[in-house]
Amino acid sequence: MENVLSTRDLCKNYGKAHVLRNVTLEIPTGSIFGLVGRNGAGKTTLMRILTGLAEPTSGTYSLGGIKSSDRKILTVRRRMGSIIESPAIYKNLSAYDNLKLQYINLGMTSFDTINDLLDLVELNDTGKKKAGKFSLGMRQRLGIAVALCGNPDILILDEPINGLDPQGIIQMREILLRINHEKHTTILISSHILEELSKLATHYAFIEKGEILQTLSSSELMSKVRKASRLKVSSTELLCPVFDREEIDYKVEDDADMDIYSDITASRIISLANEAGVEVVSITENNESLEGYFMNLVAKKDGIS
Amino acid sequence: MSRALKSAFFRFFRTGLWIKIMIFSVVLGLFVIFQTCSSDLMLYMFKRPRFLSNSFVMTCILKLVYIMPFATAIFSAMFTGNDISFRTINNKISTGISRVYIYLADLIVTVLSSLFSLFIMTGIFFLFAKFVPVKSDVRISSFLLGIFSQVLVISLAFASLYTLLQFFLSTKLLALIVSLLMIPCLMFGTIFIQSQLDEPYRYSYVDEETGEVAWKENPDYVGGTARKIFTFISETSPYSYEFIVNENSFPQEAIAAGTIFALSSAAGLIAIGKKEYQ
Numbered sequence: 001m002e003n004v005l006s007t008r009d010l011c012k013n014y015g016k017a018h019v020l021r022n023v024t025l026e027i028p029t030g031s032i033f034g035l036v037g038r039n040g041a042g043k044t045t046l047m048r049i050l051t052g053l054a055e056p057t058s059g060t061y062s063l064g065g066i067k068s069s070d071r072k073i074l075t076v077r078r079r080m081g082s083i084i085e086s087p088a089i090y091k092n093l094s095a096y097d098n099l100k101l102q103y104i105n106l107g108m109t110s111f112d113t114i115n116d117l118l119d120l121v122e123l124n125d126t127g128k129k130k131a132g133k134f135s136l137g138m139r140q141r142l143g144i145a146v147a148l149c150g151n152p153d154i155l156i157l158d159e160p161i162n163g164l165d166p167q168g169i170i171q172m173r174e175i176l177l178r179i180n181h182e183k184h185t186t187i188l189i190s191s192h193i194l195e196e197l198s199k200l201a202t203h204y205a206f207i208e209k210g211e212i213l214q215t216l217s218s219s220e221l222m223s224k225v226r227k228a229s230r231l232k233v234s235s236t237e238l239l240c241p242v243f244d245r246e247e248i249d250y251k252v253e254d255d256a257d258m259d260i261y262s263d264i265t266a267s268r269i270i271s272l273a274n275e276a277g278v279e280v281v282s283i284t285e286n287n288e289s290l291e292g293y294f295m296n297l298v299a300k301k302d303g304i305s
Numbered sequence: 306m307s308r309a310l311k312s313a314f315f316r317f318f319r320t321g322l323w324i325k326i327m328i329f330s331v332v333l334g335l336f337v338i339f340q341t342c343s344s345d346l347m348l349y350m351f352k353r354p355r356f357l358s359n360s361f362v363m364t365c366i367l368k369l370v371y372i373m374p375f376a377t378a379i380f381s382a383m384f385t386g387n388d389i390s391f392r393t394i395n396n397k398i399s400t401g402i403s404r405v406y407i408y409l410a411d412l413i414v415t416v417l418s419s420l421f422s423l424f425i426m427t428g429i430f431f432l433f434a435k436f437v438p439v440k441s442d443v444r445i446s447s448f449l450l451g452i453f454s455q456v457l458v459i460s461l462a463f464a465s466l467y468t469l470l471q472f473f474l475s476t477k478l479l480a481l482i483v484s485l486l487m488i489p490c491l492m493f494g495t496i497f498i499q500s501q502l503d504e505p506y507r508y509s510y511v512d513e514e515t516g517e518v519a520w521k522e523n524p525d526y527v528g529g530t531a532r533k534i535f536t537f538i539s540e541t542s543p544y545s546y547e548f549i550v551n552e553n554s555f556p557q558e559a560i561a562a563g564t565i566f567a568l569s570s571a572a573g574l575i576a577i578g579k580k581e582y583q
Contacts, residue, residue: 051399054581077401088392092320101319104312105400146396 004029004154004186010059012045019045021210032180034201035190042210043190047158051082078106082156087143091132095123095142102149121145137168154186194290206297213297225293228259232281242276309402309410317414330422334429337368365430369456370543374463378484380418381467385411386477404577412468419464459543462562465569495542498535501527
């Protein structure tokens with residue numbers, strides 16, 4: 001898969017504080033890339049650098065194959081939409097005028113598609129109402145619409161569901177999924193609400209204290225965090241044929257450890273093990289959530305076992 | 306540049322800022338006329354027909370030296386300040402518009418807003434002087450044009466300074482407060498400097514022992530380099546009485562205001578590239 005956005009050894013220092021340390025990321029085209037990290041981990045700083053609001057202290061990034069040092073990056077930025085922290089909208093203009101202004105910023109001369117965008121974010125009935133009088137959810141959706149002006153190839157969204165009510169979160173999720181599926185827009189998204197993020201993201205990067213701890217695809221992550229029973233046995237090799245015959249979903253870790261994903265009772269596992277002539281040492285429940293997985297990663301980095 | 310300018314003008318018109326400036330200027334212009342008429346008994350027209358002359362228009366325009374900086378500070382906050390406080394400048398930067406063009410576009414619109422207001426108010430002064438039911442004799446003289454040009458250049462200098470403040474101070478309100486405080490500081494600073502310059506080098510007194518008049522050096526007299534600096538400020542500040550009474554000081558003050566305009570614009574254009582926006 002081609003990368004629409006990549007960073008190489010990005011560093012950002014504010015005085016003696018190292019906000020980003022050698023951040024190297026590759027964001028595949030068409031993906032929804034979730035950036036997971038605590039407050040102050042460096043998510044927003046990274047996004048601000050990618051959107052041109054801040055300069056890296058060292059390192060480079062490229063958008064659509066154009067390096068950040070290249071003057072053409074200004075042209076490529078027209079293919080990118082963003083919301084950093086909160087939607088940047090003129091509160092003294094209507095939703096339509098906010099979008100028209102962004103079209104002008106992009107150098108577009110035809111405004112025919114503004115109403116389509118308003119339809120997409122369900123703001124088509126706001127008329128001349130000023131954005132300052134919108135609810136938080138409406139402002140967030142308007143922010144998304146502004147970011148979507150010009151049909152961008154990549155969307156950078158920093159905490160887009162912050163402060164939204166449950167209905168607003170569902171609406172936002174549906175909009176983002178629709179954009180990704182219908183327009184094949186690559187989305188780089190950060191959120192504190194990891195369970196919500198897990199409903200969207202196809203790829204993840206975990207960031208802590210300015211360092212990328214891990215990047216992985218959603219299927220890789222799901223296999224790590226899905227509900228499983230960890231089985232410690234005398235031999236996994238002997239047990240596998242029996243589990244295959246019974247169509248049990250499992251994954252072998254090593255000679256003695258395996259994870260079972262199928263919904264199966266402990267007594268049934270023991271009976272199958274006896275049948276295979278294998279001794280069961282222990283069975284433990286492994287029900288790690290995305291938050292748990294992230295916290296474990298952070299704990300490992302901090303040296304806490 | 307065209308994208309930044311089109312965007313700035315679209316906002317200027319669509320937010321109704323131009324109408325607000327127009328109404329503000331008309332009200333302010335009428336207030337200045339009322340204030341000038343009522344404060345000058347020679348021009349107090351409602352008692353008996355008076356003769357409105359160039360001095361009436363001149364007095365009104367001179368009052369704009371005090372009014373225009375305040376008005377420009379408000380226009381700048383309403384235009385550039387909104388762009389920063391709404392963080393909509395981020396949208397422009399992230400769509401690849403050069404920061405220098407963004408700054409220039411905002412500066413141009415602020416300058417034009419200030420000039421728009423200045424022309425409206427000056428126009429009202431002339432119309433009033435021409436058509437009020439009193440005997441009028443208003444001619445556009447080179448002296449009047451000189452004063453008007455002076456106010457115009459001063460407005461440009463303040464517009465440039467305020468744009469710089471709005472771009473680089475953290476909030477619109479803070480920038481507005483600093484902008485507004487600059488004016489009284491400059492006024493009182495000029496008054497203080499002029500009072501210092503007016504201190505005599507020495508003063509006379511009657512010696513009690515001899516009964517003769519003696520001279521003593523004034524310890525408050527400002528001399529040397531400090532005097533040169535004070536003199537320069539006094540001659541270039543729009544709030545000095547030199548500005549009002551001395552026609553010869555016009556070019557010098559215009560050059561000073563022009564220099565402030567050029568320097569603050571250059572500082573803004575250089576610094577905008579390094580500024581990090583939230």
